[in-house]
Amino acid sequence: MTTPVLQAHALKVAYEGRTVIDGLDLSITQGQITTFVGANGSGKSTLLKTLGRILKPTAGNVTLEGRPIRELTTKDVARRLAILPQSPTAPAGITVRDLVMRGRNPHQTWARPWSAEDARIVADALAETGLTEVADRDVSALSGGQRQRVWIALVVAQQAATLLLDEPTTYLDLTHQLSVLRLVRRINTDTGATVVMVLHDLSLAARYSDRLVVLADGAVVADGPPETVLTPETLRTAFALHARVVPDPVTGTPLVVPEADDHLPTESPA
16 A cells, blocks of 8 residues: 555644644655645635644644655755745845746755756756746746745645645636646646645635545545535535536536525524
8 A cells, every 4th residue: 555645643723822723633645746726715725734743733743755744854845845935025126037946946965966966957947947048037026926825836846745735826827827727737747746735725625636635624524636525515514505517518526616695594683
């Protein structure tokens, strides 16, 4: 049996006096795109940050490639796991190339300084993300979609086998959301990278994910392929959403269609 890339055991996470996740067990399968979905405050980003060792669990533990992640050095983790946080901010005046080069930092040591191989990997990451022509431009001068691709290029240059992406399409219009998610799928397909994402758009999550994990109140309420997870019952339970789920006419994946306002139940007056 293959060891899960990431695994949470009896995970409990609390901060600011509030327990966000309590007793959660989860395994992440190698080579798949797994997406966490759920209502605001359901624990999606908290779980992702804990899997990435940004947050320390109150109880339980996380293993990375079979080893307790807390026992690994920061560089060991960074060589195996790349994290793209929500709304990252680039240093002022930095160029696209210089920012992407930072993805090679986990591989640098005093005995192994910057090399021609590092330069090739950065050039390949820029090409893979369609950024070669803007490599010498200031990151701040780019569009939102381009900036997000720069951060993904940094993650690609890091050459970690597992990528954690926290809401990689936030603040992007639909065209740029699709561009970023197509890029993520291509990286997964071409390199075999394991991807764990947090997304809000359920229909896009279904289209670009192999597996959905639905969270509510810090617990997993549904887990599996999109076509088995996105059901009207799950949507009511996890999102208090009354919706129909129909096949996407383009991909056949689940498409969530909220009920019209006049079909929704009304609350009785107090």
